[in-house]
Every structure is written in structure tokens, then in C-alpha cells.
Amino acid sequence: MGDWEWPLILFTVLGQIAVGIILMLWWLDRSRDHLNTKLFKQGVNVSGILLALALLASLFHLGHPEAAYRALAHLGSSWLSREILLFLLTFLAWIYLFWQSRQQAISRILESGATPITTSEIAAGVQQTDNRSLGLGITSVLGLLGIASSAMIYVLPRVPAWNNVGPVLFFLLTTGLLGALCTLVLGTKLLQPVQKNLLLKWSLGCTILSLLLYVVYGSLLSGSAEGSLTLSFLLNSPLFWARALLGWLAPLLLLVSLLRNSQVEKPNLILIVTLLVCLGEVLGRALFYLSAVGIHINALF
Amino acid sequence: MSKQLGFLHNSEKCVGCRGCEMACKNEYQTDATPQWRKVFQLNEDAFSLPTRMFFSMACNHCAHPECLRVCPVEAYTKRDDGIVIHDPNRCIGCRLCTMACPYDRPQFNPAKKKVEKCNLCYQRIDKGEKPACVAACIPGALELVEINDSLDQKTGVLKTLPGLPSPKITTPSIRFIGPKQGKQIRRD
Numbered sequence: 001m002g003d004w005e006w007p008l009i010l011f012t013v014l015g016q017i018a019v020g021i022i023l024m025l026w027w028l029d030r031s032r033d034h035l036n037t038k039l040f041k042q043g044v045n046v047s048g049i050l051l052a053l054a055l056l057a058s059l060f061h062l063g064h065p066e067a068a069y070r071a072l073a074h075l076g077s078s079w080l081s082r083e084i085l086l087f088l089l090t091f092l093a094w095i096y097l098f099w100q101s102r103q104q105a106i107s108r109i110l111e112s113g114a115t116p117i118t119t120s121e122i123a124a125g126v127q128q129t130d131n132r133s134l135g136l137g138i139t140s141v142l143g144l145l146g147i148a149s150s151a152m153i154y155v156l157p158r159v160p161a162w163n164n165v166g167p168v169l170f171f172l173l174t175t176g177l178l179g180a181l182c183t184l185v186l187g188t189k190l191l192q193p194v195q196k197n198l199l200l201k202w203s204l205g206c207t208i209l210s211l212l213l214y215v216v217y218g219s220l221l222s223g224s225a226e227g228s229l230t231l232s233f234l235l236n237s238p239l240f241w242a243r244a245l246l247g248w249l250a251p252l253l254l255l256v257s258l259l260r261n262s263q264v265e266k267p268n269l270i271l272i273v274t275l276l277v278c279l280g281e282v283l284g285r286a287l288f289y290l291s292a293v294g295i296h297i298n299a300l301f
Numbered sequence: 302m303s304k305q306l307g308f309l310h311n312s313e314k315c316v317g318c319r320g321c322e323m324a325c326k327n328e329y330q331t332d333a334t335p336q337w338r339k340v341f342q343l344n345e346d347a348f349s350l351p352t353r354m355f356f357s358m359a360c361n362h363c364a365h366p367e368c369l370r371v372c373p374v375e376a377y378t379k380r381d382d383g384i385v386i387h388d389p390n391r392c393i394g395c396r397l398c399t400m401a402c403p404y405d406r407p408q409f410n411p412a413k414k415k416v417e418k419c420n421l422c423y424q425r426i427d428k429g430e431k432p433a434c435v436a437a438c439i440p441g442a443l444e445l446v447e448i449n450d451s452l453d454q455k456t457g458v459l460k461t462l463p464g465l466p467s468p469k470i471t472t473p474s475i476r477f478i479g480p481k482q483g484k485q486i487r488r489d
Contacts, residue, residue, distance in 0.1 A: 061395065061396075062393050062394050062395055063392075063393060063394015063395075063409070063413075063414030063415055064392075064393045064394050064414060064415070067374075067393045068393060070391065070393055071374055071393065071395070072373075073373065073375045073391075074373050074374065077369075077370045078370070078371055078372060078373040078397075079371070080373035080395065081373040153371070153397065156367070156371070156400060156401050157367065157403075157470045158367065158400070158402065158403045158466075158470065159400070294400065294403065295403045295467070295470070296405055296466065297341060297358070297464060297465055297466065298465075299342060299344060299356075299464045299465075300341065300343070300344060
């Protein structure tokens with residue numbers, strides 16, 4: 001069985017939330033000018049902080065964090081090298097986004113002035129929106145590739161429970177789910193009702209998909225001796241049932257209730273769902289590491 | 302890679318004295334926790350007749366080493382003679398190789414916060430000497446051999462033993478000579 005890998009749990013979950021927020025902002029920005037400038041700025045700031053914390057947390061996993069830069073040395077075959085490169089590129093793209101968000105803030109100040117808007121100012125605004133969308137797109141794609149690389153690190157022939165498409169799907173689902181919920185929390189007062197509805201439906205879809213995938217994943221685990229041990233560990237662990245209750249069942253019911261009464265604003269309920277899903281995903285990620293059983297020498301010693 | 306060096310372990314000769322373990326520790330003065338070489342006893346019911354059998358295992362210098370594939374800092378290299386060398390100066394202690402090796406042979410040293418493993422005494426081999434474990438094996442159960450088809454075609458040479466991970470994962474460079482069934486008489 002594995003260990004509580006706190007640095008890795010924090011790195012993966014925080015990194016996935018950060019990328020998820022950017023991804024949702026990009027999605028909301030698909031029809032130009034529908035993304036509130038203030039939400040864009042807040043989203044970029046929060047995702048940047050989370051990304052920085054994630055990268056910082058990842059260092060604590062290393063025996064020698066001061067030499068972490070060397071991890072870029074083996075891009076040819078190591079998914080860990082690729083992950084680090086892609087996350088650094090994501091961070092660089094985020095810096096561009098941050099700069100964009102500052103520009104947007106300046107333009108908003110100009111727009112609020114009493115002077116009439118000239119044609120050149122409108123053209124500059126359109127250009128800024130295009131740049132914003134491009135920045136969000138590039139950061140999202142790099143971030144998603146980074147997350148896929150994170151997952152591929154664990155696709156090891158030695159660990160049957162990981163040696164499948166499961167890690168990639170789970171990591172991407174966490175990104176989509178927590179990204180949408182955190183964007184909902186950030187945009188409580190800034191999102192349009194249609195956008196809130198879309199994000200709630202997306203969150204519900206991700207939760208259902210996550211639950212169904214886990215059922216399929218669990219049923220496939222019994223195909224090997226090590227996989228069966230993983231399954232047995234999960235089913236006998238109170239943490240797993242806490243994860244199921246807090247991360248799947250409760251959010252599922254609350255999200256359905258929120259969607260049924262979507263006309264009524266319930267920011268506190270959205271916050272509760274987000275916190276529950278965060279806790280569920282952290283427990284889920286802890287179980288991911290704890291329940292890993294590798295093929296090993298089965299002998300006395 | 303022109304050839305592949307590896308180990309041939311003869312279970313008929315091995316008495317489980319752990320002299321190879323000690324020779325390895327003496328040669329490199331390693332800390333207490335990591336064990337580059339380890340002697341295992343197979344489960345007694347692994348064969349059709351009860352069998353008391355030992356095997357000694359260090360890094361298997363696999364033909365397709367997972368440690369080398371996953372290492373992000375290129376701490377692992379494979380020499381022309383097939384020896385997989387781990388360079389502790391490059392290691393950053395990410396422990397990914399310890400997760401990837403089905404034989405648990407790269408081991409994390411908590412004191413140095415780095416991974417260590419057997420480098421098949423390449424410096425001794427380069428001088429024409431035997432690895433420390435092979436040189437110390439009193440019954441001559443452990444040999445340094447070249448892993449090739451002619452070795453695999455010899456009668457009694459096995460690629461794996463019961464209880465060992467499938468050799469398909471990493472193609473380990475170790476061969477075994479298994480116990481002769483029915484030879485042992487036990488009085489428990």
C-alpha cells in the first residue's frame with residue numbers, strides 16, 4: 001500500500017483547480033464580451049495563486065528540492081519531466097494572462113470616463129478581447145497537457161490499478177469539476193444566470209461521470225491480484241466511503257436541487273457544494289496514492 | 302548495446318547464508334536501511350513438492366529498465382555491457398523509480414534523501430574482477446554471466462521463479478537454476 005503523499009495531493013488538486021478555472025473562463029469567453037472583466041481578473045489572480053502554491057507543494061515531495069530544475073532533463077521518456085515542463089509553460093502563459101488582466105483593468109478605467117469612446121478605442125478593446133481569449137486558450141491547453149502528463153506518470157506497468165486510462169480521466173474530471181465550481185464561487189455576483197446554469201449543469205455532468213467511471217474502474221480492478229487488493233483496501237476504508245458521501249452523493253443531490261431552483265440565488269449552497277467536492281477530491285486523491293499496490297516479489301525474507 | 306551482463310543464481314547451491322548481502326554492504330559501506338542485495342526464501346509450497354529454496358536478488362540490470370524510463374533527471378544510464386548505473390549525484394529523490402521497479406531494488410535512503418541501487422560493481426568488472434557479491438558467495442551459487450540465447454537454451458536455466466513478477470515487464474537480466482524436486486528430505 002502507498003503512503004499519504006501530501007505534497008502530491010496538494011500539487012495535483014491545486015494545479016487542477018487552477019487550470020480548471022482558466023478552462024472555464026475560456027469556455028465562458030467563447031462568445032466575445034460575455035466574460036465579465038472583473039471575473040476574468042479575479043479568476044486569473046486566484047488561478048495564479050493556486051498554481052504557484054501547487055508548484056511550491058510539489059517541491060516538498062523531493063528529497064532535494066534545491067535540485068528540482070534537473071527534472072527537465074529527461075523529456076524523451078519521463079512523463080515527470082514533461083509534466084514539469086508543461087506546468088512551467090502554463091505558468092508562463094499565466095503571466096501573459098495576468099498582464100492581460102491588468103490591461104483590461106486599465107481599459108475599464110478608461111471606459112468609465114466621461115469622454116466619448118473613439119473608433120480606435122473600440123478597435124483596441126476588440127484586440128484586447130481577442131488577446132484575452134487567445135491567452136486563456138493557450139493557458140488552458142498547456143495546463144490540460146500538463147495534467148494529462150501528471151496522470152501519465154502513474155501509468156506504470158508495475159501498478160495494475162494505475163496502468164490504465166483511469167488516472168488521466170480522474171485528473172481531467174477533477175479539473176473540470178472543481179474548475180467549474182470554483183468559477184461559480186468567484187462569479188457569484190458577476191456571472192449571468194445562463195452562465196451559472198451552464199456551469200451547474202457541467203458540474204453535475206462531471207460528478208455523474210466521475211461516479212460512473214469509478215464504478216467501472218472498480219469493477220475492472222479485480223482483473224489482477226494487486227488490483228483486487230486495491231479494491232479491497234478501498235471498500236474497507238472509511239476514507240473511501242467519506243469520499244463517496246462528501247464528493248459524489250451530497251454534491252449530486254445539492255447540484256440537482258440548485259438546478260431545479262435555478263431562478264433563486266443560493267451562493268451559500270454553491271459554496272458548500274464546492275467545499276464538499278474539494279474535500280471529496282482531496283480524499284479521493286489521497287486514496288489514489290494510499291490504495292496503490294504494486295507487483296512485487298512474493299517470497300519470504 | 303553489444304552485450305547484456307547479468308546474474309545466474311543457482312538455487313541448488315544457495316544455502317541462504319546472506320554472505321552476498323554482507324559483501325555488498327561491506328564493499329560500499331551503505332547505510333542500514335537500503336539493501337541493494339537481498340536474499341529471499343521462496344514460499345515452500347511454490348513447487349509440487351515442499352521445497353526450501355533461497356534466491357538472492359539485487360538490481361537486475363533489466364533490458365528494458367523502468368527506472369531508467371521514468372527518471373526525470375537522467376540519473377540512470379545503461380552501459381554498452383548492459384549494466385544499469387544510477388548516479389546519486391544527479392538523483393533528486395523523487396522516488397518515481399522505486400514506484401516503477403517491480404523488484405523494489407532502487408531503494409530510497411531516508412538519511413541521504415536519495416535513491417540507491419546496485420551498479421553491478423562496474424568498477425570491479427572494469428578491472429577484470431568479479432562483483433563483490435559473486436566473489437563472496439561461498440557455495441558459488443551466484444555467478445556473473447552474459448545473458449544471451451545460448452544461456453537461455455541450456456537445460457535447467459529459468460527466466461523466472463514462482464513468486465517473482467513477470468519478466469515481461471522489464472526483461473530482467475537474471476537467470477535461475479531451480480531446485481531439483483524430490484531431492485530434499487525434511488524432518489519438521
